[in-house]
Amino acid sequence: MLVLHHAWRSSASRRVRLCLAEKGLAYESHVVDMEKLEHHSPAYLKINPNGVVPALILDDGRALHESGTICEYLDEVHPDPPLRPSDPYQRAVMRNWIRHVDGLIGNLIVFNWVHSLAKVAAQWSDEELAERLKKVPSKERQEAWYRAARKPYTEEERAEARRKLVLLLDRMEEMIGQGRWLVGDAYSIADIAVVPFVKRIDEEIAPDEMQASRHPRVAAWWAAVQARPAFTDARIGPFTPA
Ligand SMILES: N[C@@H](CCC(=O)N[C@@H](CS)C(=O)NCC(=O)O)C(=O)O
Known part of the structure; x- marks a missing residue:
């Protein structure tokens, strides 16, 4: 299952949640506590070296960061409904x-x-x-x-x-x-x-x-x-x- 490391109010996390919801994709939610700076911990930096949320862990365990990139990836792998113009x-x-x-x-x-x-x-x-x-x-x-x-x-x-x-x-x-x-x-x-x-x-x-x-x-x-x-x-x- 997809695992999303995110924060509820983070703009970039919101983008990825919107994309997942449009596609009807289920995911496990891991909320990152930014007040406790969890996103700067060595464990999180292994997932997203930029030390920001969100990060998505794919079914095979690989990690992906950058909300725009994550949305494009999801659209490539799950093309229905499409979220990119065909042109x-x-x-x-x-x-x-x-x-x-x-x-x-x-x-x-x-x-x-x-x-x-x-x-x-x-x-x-x-x-x-x-x-x-x-x-x-x-x-x-x-x-x-x-x-x-x-x-x-x-x-x-x-x-x-x-x-x-x-x-x-x-x-x-x-x-x-x-x-x-x-x-x-x-x-x-x-x-x-x-x-x-x-x-x-x-x-x-x-x-x-x-x-x-x-x-x-x-x-x-x-x-x-x-x-x-x-x-x-x-x-x-x-x-x-x-
Ligand atoms: N370009 C990145 C931006 C990510 C980003 O700035 N995330 C913010 C929340 S919206 C964050 O983690 N801020 C905490 C910090 O900078 O320490 C993306 O789109 O994923």
Whole structure:
């Protein structure tokens, strides 16, 4: 059976759960406790050397990381229902879109970590922080953890992150065009890639921008996404406790 190492509120994990749910694939759930930094443990780093969630363990025991790659792999191995356009050009556009969205993750971190990880990290002593930072594989995430622990994002930085995420909605508005989905004429991994971002924009970061008066096509797209049974099955719940 597939084993998914994930966290319920992690954007990248949410993508993979959406993909698994669309395909109706069963999996064993291993929740990684990011507050306890389980994802930086030597055991987890063997599964995902980048020290982030998610990671998928295949039936034969091999591990796969990177949510976009995992979704593409699942679609190749379980092609029904298809989650990639059949046209090679559109597939290439889909991959570029996933890459573009991946590059925006830092802007979500600004809004997401403050709810839990930053609260935990702020309690660490300087020695604990130094020790923990050594275990973070990437410079970029070392910086994110340092910011979480010692240097909260300023209002200017939050505004800039919000601006970049609203630009994502502008870009989606153009891509949807006269159709319904982002790439081609069917729901695909291109849509899945951005669902966790839109969820956070809608619930906290810039809900006004999700109004039909601001981004009409994105608003219709978001209603259609949320109506999919897989959206419920994937448990894309609210990020912050009610
Ligand atoms: N590009 C990666 C990003 C994975 C990622 O950033 N995961 C976040 C949660 S959404 C994480 O593990 N953050 C904890 C950390 O950076 O320490 C993917 O798509 O799988």
